[in-house]
Amino acid sequence: MVGETSDSRGRPSSTTPGTTEEPPSTADLVVIGAGVVGAAAAWFSALAGLRVVVVDRGAVAGGTSGAGEGNVLVSDKEPGPELELAQYSRQVWGEDLGAYGGLWEFESKGGLVVASTPTALDALRTLAERQRALGVDVQEVPGAELHALEPRLTREAAGGALYPQDAQVQPMLAAAHLLRLARRRGAVVRTRTEVVGFLRPGGGRPGDGHAGSPVTGVRTPHGTISAPAVLNAAGTWAGAVAGLAGVELPVLPRRGFVLVTEPLPPATVRHKVYAADYVDAVASSDAELQASPVVEGTGGGTVLIGSTRERVGFDRRPSPPPYGRWPGAPSGCSRCWRRCGRCGCTRASGRTAPTICRSSAPTRAPPDCGTPAATRARASVSRRGRGS
Numbered sequence: 086m087v088g089e090t091s092d093s094r095g096r097p098s099s100t101t102p103g104t105t106e107e108p109p110s111t112a113d114l115v116v117i118g119a120g121v122v123g124a125a126a127a128w129f130s131a132l133a134g135l136r137v138v139v140v141d142r143g144a145v146a147g148g149t150s151g152a153g154e155g156n157v158l159v160s161d162k163e164p165g166p167e168l169e170l171a172q173y174s175r176q177v178w179g180e181d182l183g184a185y186g187g188l189w190e191f192e193s194k195g196g197l198v199v200a201s202t203p204t205a206l207d208a209l210r211t212l213a214e215r216q217r218a219l220g221v222d223v224q225e226v227p228g229a230e231l232h233a234l235e236p237r238l239t240r241e242a243a244g245g246a247l248y249p250q251d252a253q254v255q256p257m258l259a260a261a262h263l264l265r266l267a268r269r270r271g272a273v274v275r276t277r278t279e280v281v282g283f284l285r286p287g288g289g290r291p292g293d294g295h296a297g298s299p300v301t302g303v304r305t306p307h308g309t310i311s312a313p314a315v316l317n318a319a320g321t322w323a324g325a326v327a328g329l330a331g332v333e334l335p336v337l338p339r340r341g342f343v344l345v346t347e348p349l350p351p352a353t354v355r356h357k358v359y360a361a362d363y364v365d366a367v368a369s370s371d372a373e374l375q376a377s378p379v380v381e382g383t384g385g386g387t388v389l390i391g392s393t394r395e396r397v398g399f400d401r402r403p404s405p406p407p408y409g410r411w412p413g414a415p416s417g418c419s420r421c422w423r424r425c426g427r428c429g430c431t432r433a434s435g436r437t438a439p440t441i442c443r444s445s446a447p448t449r450a451p452p453d454c455g456t457p458a459a460t461r462a463r464a465s466v467s468r469r470g471r472g473s
């Protein structure tokens with residue numbers, strides 16, 4: 086939800102824009118989706134003087150932007166269009182949006198990629214060299230010096246690479262504040278407003294012979310909005326939205342889990358620390374469960390531990406197999422996980438164990454797992470170094 090005001094930590098208040106009100110009937114641009122992409126598009130378009138209307142069928146950042154780690158990484162990009170986009174994105178977050186960075190916990194903390202074996206280190210060096218040639222700032226770190234950068238890291242790693250340009254934002258805050266800023270420039274945000282079709286000259290529903298005619302607006306249950314431009318920023322659902330216009334857009338969902346600890350002492354983990362094989366897992370189009378060790382602190386003090394990726398459609402239910410593949414997770418870890426009685430999500434057991442539950446409901450620790458979060462995070466980084 087977007088608020089006009091912020092609390093003392095820069096978080097938007099709970100005041101919300103009209104949710105089911107009739108949207109304006111015209112705009113220069115309709116943005117479908119109030120995630121971080123739609124919010125950024127709304128802000129820059131409003132800044133350019135366009136009359137913008139943002140519609141989302143749910144809440145602000147209620148989609149994937151409410152689940153991501155918020156990394157703005159150049160380190161995990163192979164040379165090519167994705168790296169170019171990442172470099173541009175880094176510049177936008179750091180410069181164009183730099184004055185607002187405090188609102189969304191922008192942190193230029195750097196990424197530390199760790200190679201556990203000489204072979205992995207060779208591959209990392211090769212990638213780093215290619216990235217460096219394209220302007221990426223990357224510094225090789227000998228194995229013996231890694232722990233000076235990250236004291237809880239294993240001392241057994243072969244070496245690593247430091248990417249000072251890697252940064253992080255809190256994506257939910259970023260989406261909410263970008264929309265708040267856009268509203269100050271006249272943008273209108275309508276949540277709980279689903280786009281159910283497009284306006285097209287002559288009717289324009291798929292199959293009625295007008296599917297090739299230009300889109301001139303959107304239909305919602307609360308009214309239509311005419312606009313010469315419509316941006317499909319529906320993220321994972323962009324394919325379904327495109328389908329409303331008779332366009333096939335192969336966007337597929339991929340489920341990932343990230344553990345979020347309770348806030349830990351400052352600098353418990355200083356960088357985004359991840360294993361060299363993370364790049365392959367991120368880039369993989371494999372449907373099978375991918376897991377690679379990633380540990381990082383956040384501006385809010387929580388430590389994020391991950392991560393997994395798997396093609397299971399839109400199924401968001403937690404399941405034990407990914408947990409068993411977690412860095413730092415003991416084998417048979419599923420017994421250490423239990424359902425949160427309050428919201429039904431799964432959280433790690435233990436008094437201060439990592440959790441993906443955002444409720445404050447305390448859980449009882451099963452007898453076999455009481456690892457404190459700090460210890461578990463440390464174990465994760467160490468295991469990364471051993472390549473497990």
Ligand SMILES: Cc1cc2nc3c(=O)[nH]c(=O)nc-3n(C[C@H](O)[C@H](O)[C@H](O)COP(=O)(O)OP(=O)(O)OC[C@H]3O[C@@H](n4cnc5c(N)ncnc54)[C@H](O)[C@@H]3O)c2cc1C
Nearest residue numbers: 118120121122142148149150153154155156280319320341
């Ligand atoms: C575990 C995990 C970790 C991640 N970590 C990172 C990371 O570190 N760095 C990074 O860059 N990316 C990361 N990502 C990916 C990142 O979160 C997403 O790419 C990003 O949030 C997508 O933003 P978006 O605005 O495109 O989509 P979303 O945030 O999903 O927003 C799309 C919106 O469209 C709305 N919508 C859908 N259909 C309609 C409709 N018919 N009408 C109206 N509204 C509709 C939805 O309600 C939703 O709010 C991660 C993802 C996951 C799952």
